[in-house]
Amino acid sequence: MTSHEWPLFEVFVRAKRGLNHVHVGSLRAADHEMALHHARDLYTRRNEGVSIWVVRSDAVVASDPAAKESFFEPSGDKAYRHPTHYAIPDSVPHI
């Protein structure tokens, strides 16, 4: 990134009706205010959202792809942790 480029921000939008904020993409902006404006213009123009979060991408701490084995694979063989033995009613969506 050259010094003339605006910093990157990650955008999270909450859809209507109380569901959680979901990461929808990223954008460039000079500051947080501009990032909110841009997020509104880029990601909610089809009536998708009622709330927006923006966060500087360099403020996100991510897991290390090289640590995948120790981080994620130990849970792979523990099917007893999954609630697969419950019947979910048809009227419960988004699960």
Place this chain on the structure above:
Amino acid sequence: MAFDDAYDALTDHEDDARWAYGTGFSDPLAGVPGDLPDGVDREDLAAYCLMLGDDALILSHRLQQWITRAPELEDELALANIGLDLLGQARLLLTRAGAAEGRGRDEDALAMRREVAEFRNVRLAERGDDDFAHLVARLCAFSVWRLELLQQLTGSRDPMLAAIAAKGVKEVTYHRDYAAQWVVRLGDGTGVSRQRMAAAVDALTPVLGELFQPHPVETRLAAEGVAVDPAGLRATFDDIWAYVLTTATLDPAAAPAVTSSTGAPAGGRDGVHGPELGEILDEMQGLARSVPGGAW
């Protein structure tokens, strides 16, 4: 709503299938009666709707000309969104003008089949922009003025104009916010950006006085509670414009001098335009005129 299913509160039963793409779209004019208000001159109402509709239509076209030319992708989309908002306002207002006029002209006929001298937009709307600073300064001044106008127009005796205004208030509030932030950012920015923004504000001065110059149509309709007298927008405009310029560390004295209400030269509201409007219409109307009745 049934309380035996908690998820009822979270989902939209009307069109849940399109959940991921946004739902709950609504028609802001639903249920608004289209009848003309009693005792209002049809030609006056048509002319007034053309004035406000042409302001939006012509500025929308100017904004569209920035597509592929904006300094950043994000701002290009912002300008396109604002242009679309204004185009939507223009469609409703031109449709209303056609209905009031009663000669069978629809929004397309009014937008695409009128000559320069028949357009009623203020000249601020048709100005070309030397750079991005000129654009955002112009958009800011236009939005400050139009927001105040639309807010007052929500009390119009014409229910259709009132509903169109109420829809526009939400849109133009955002336009004003977007443009004002850029005026402040560039004015209170680097030496170069400040110089360019100051030049952009200066360049606006000759076309701002016209915004507050009542046309006889506006005066007559304002007296009947249908239109807004633009002279009454002046005080609020000056306050907000001075506030934006001061925040941008620019000279608020750069705000335009008040034009005398008597003997003012004819302006955009009378169909007197600069050569730029002809260029806009050549581009905007070219396809519609070369393929009469074409549809896509």
